[in-house]
Amino acid sequence: xxxxxxxxxxxxxxxxxxxxxxxxxxxxxxxxxxxxxxxxxxxxxxxxxxxxxxxxxxxxxxxxxxxxxxxxxxxxxxxxxxxxxxxxxxxxxxxxxxxxxxxxxxxxxxxxxxxxxxxxxxxxxxxxxxxxxxxxxxxxxxxxxxxxxxxxxxxxxxxxxxxxxxxxxxxxxxxxxxxxxxxxxxxxxxxxxxxxxxxxxxxxxxxxxxxxxxxxxxxxxxxxxxxxxxxx
Amino acid sequence: xxxxxxxxxxxxxxxxxxxxxxxxxxxxxxxxxxxxxxxxxxxxxxxxxxxxxxxxxxxxxxxxxxxxxxxxxxxxxxxxxxxxxxxxxxxxxxxxxxxxxxxxxxxxxxxxxxxxxxxxxxxxxxxxxxxxxxxxxxxxxxxxxxxxxxxxxxxxxxxxxxxxxxxxxxxxxxxxxxxxxxxxxxxxxxxxxxxxxxxxxxxxxxxxxxxxxxxxxx
Numbered sequence: 078x079x080x081x082x083x084x085x086x087x088x089x090x091x092x093x094x095x096x097x098x099x100x101x102x103x104x105x106x107x108x109x110x111x112x113x114x115x116x117x118x119x120x121x122x123x124x125x126x127x128x129x130x131x132x133x134x135x136x137x138x139x140x141x142x143x144x145x146x147x148x149x150x151x152x153x154x155x156x157x158x159x160x161x162x163x164x165x166x167x168x169x170x171x172x173x174x175x176x177x178x179x180x181x182x183x184x185x186x187x188x189x190x191x192x193x194x195x196x197x198x199x200x201x202x203x204x205x206x207x208x209x210x211x212x213x214x215x216x217x218x219x220x221x222x223x224x225x226x227x228x229x230x231x232x233x234x235x236x237x238x239x240x241x242x243x244x245x246x247x248x249x250x251x252x253x254x255x256x257x258x259x260x261x262x263x264x265x266x267x268x269x270x271x272x273x274x275x276x277x278x279x280x281x282x283x284x285x286x287x288x289x290x291x292x293x294x295x296x297x298x299x300x301x302x303x304x305x306x307x308x309x
Numbered sequence: 310x311x312x313x314x315x316x317x318x319x320x321x322x323x324x325x326x327x328x329x330x331x332x333x334x335x336x337x338x339x340x341x342x343x344x345x346x347x348x349x350x351x352x353x354x355x356x357x358x359x360x361x362x363x364x365x366x367x368x369x370x371x372x373x374x375x376x377x378x379x380x381x382x383x384x385x386x387x388x389x390x391x392x393x394x395x396x397x398x399x400x401x402x403x404x405x406x407x408x409x410x411x412x413x414x415x416x417x418x419x420x421x422x423x424x425x426x427x428x429x430x431x432x433x434x435x436x437x438x439x440x441x442x443x444x445x446x447x448x449x450x451x452x453x454x455x456x457x458x459x460x461x462x463x464x465x466x467x468x469x470x471x472x473x474x475x476x477x478x479x480x481x482x483x484x485x486x487x488x489x490x491x492x493x494x495x496x497x498x499x500x501x502x503x504x505x506x507x508x509x510x511x512x513x514x515x516x517x518x519x520x521x522x523x524x525x526x527x
Contacts, residue, residue: 106373247355247391304365
């Protein structure tokens with residue numbers, strides 16, 4: 078089935094105020110740049126965003142924080158964003174901090190039809206407060222629930238019009254998990270190709286999880302921490 | 310003389326064994342990679358989805374799609390592998406990663422660790438630290454022995470919100486190396502020139518001092 082749409086604006090059709098979104102990426106690596114820009118243009122608001130991080134002040138999800146389109150953020154680490162800090166401390170922004178492995182597995186569970194699972198992370202800490210705990214084979218675990226989204230926005234390196242996706246390097250991160258967990262999953266790719274051009278053995282996300290796909294443009298791919306070594 | 314950050318990293322590197330898969334946290338732990346003995350093979354895991362992490366790239370060869378968990382540009386070594394975040398924490402949770410090295414704000418003498426939150430201050434989040442400490446086979450905490458006010462970070466009980474309970478096995482500070490035992494922190498090595506008395510004075514938690522504590526060899 079041909080799932081291609083013309084661009085990011087067309088891809089966001091049906092996305093409304095108050096919806097829950099998953100947004101792929103780790104820091105600024107592997108984020109859906111075109112879709113975030115289109116969200117900012119659309120003015121849609123009161124969003125709940127599930128994403129490992131919250132971008133930086135002027136890029137990534139930071140753009141949607143600046144325009145106050147996000148009501149609640151579910152993330153594991155949010156340390157790179159001064160506007161985020163201001164909104165959180167003033168109470169404008171609701172924040173749920175989740176251990177990174179739990180966040181990943183909760184997305185995977187949402188995409189795999191598993192409503193809850195037991196995990197050791199956070200046992201005995203404040204993130205386990207109010208949650209069911211249970212001992213298995215002598216070790217304590219905390220029950221965590223799945224996460225699902227009205228829309229999942231992911232970024233891949235290459236995709237075909239059937240929605241099959243291939244990621245590049247560590248830009249993979251949360252993208253395949255979030256792709257599975259969206260009621261509607263939108264993929265933006267650097268290279269959109271015809272069916273048959275991706276070897277089936279090389280597909281990371283099978284097209285069944287993807288509903289809309291388009292080729293993005295003007296990728297900035299900003300680097301947060303440029304670290305290099307000197308040539309000998 | 311108390312150890313500096315590089316000397317702490319160098320001492321930790323001596324705990325590495327051939328064939329280990331190791332996750333190094335941000336800060337002093339990252340420096341451990343610079344001191345891996347040349348005669349052993351250690352594979353570095355980065356929890357954003359990378360096994361076989363190499364050194365920083367040469368200038369001009371940075372790839373925005375290739376970073377470590379600290380969001381620094383890195384390289385791949387021959388034989389490395391890339392995977393998604395759930396697979397990454399699967400190998401952590403299932404104890405395939407042999408050793409985790411991370412920093413901390415406080416450790417208690419029963420092995421609790423606090424490293425992610427100071428109430429009333431900006432909360433940045435725990436990242437992968439809670440997952441790592443809850444599951445690691447072996448955890449080494451490296452940190453300064455006291456905070457900037459001179460207060461001990463090795464405590465009877467952590468005062469800050471916990472990252473994990475009863476999980477720390479070993480601690481290396483600028484003053485010495487300690488094992489967490491049922492009796493408390495057992496001093497196993499002291500930093501060159503640092504006296505047992507100084508360590509006793511700067512340790513608030515229960516401290517066990519064996520008769521013969523060796524001086525650390527760096």
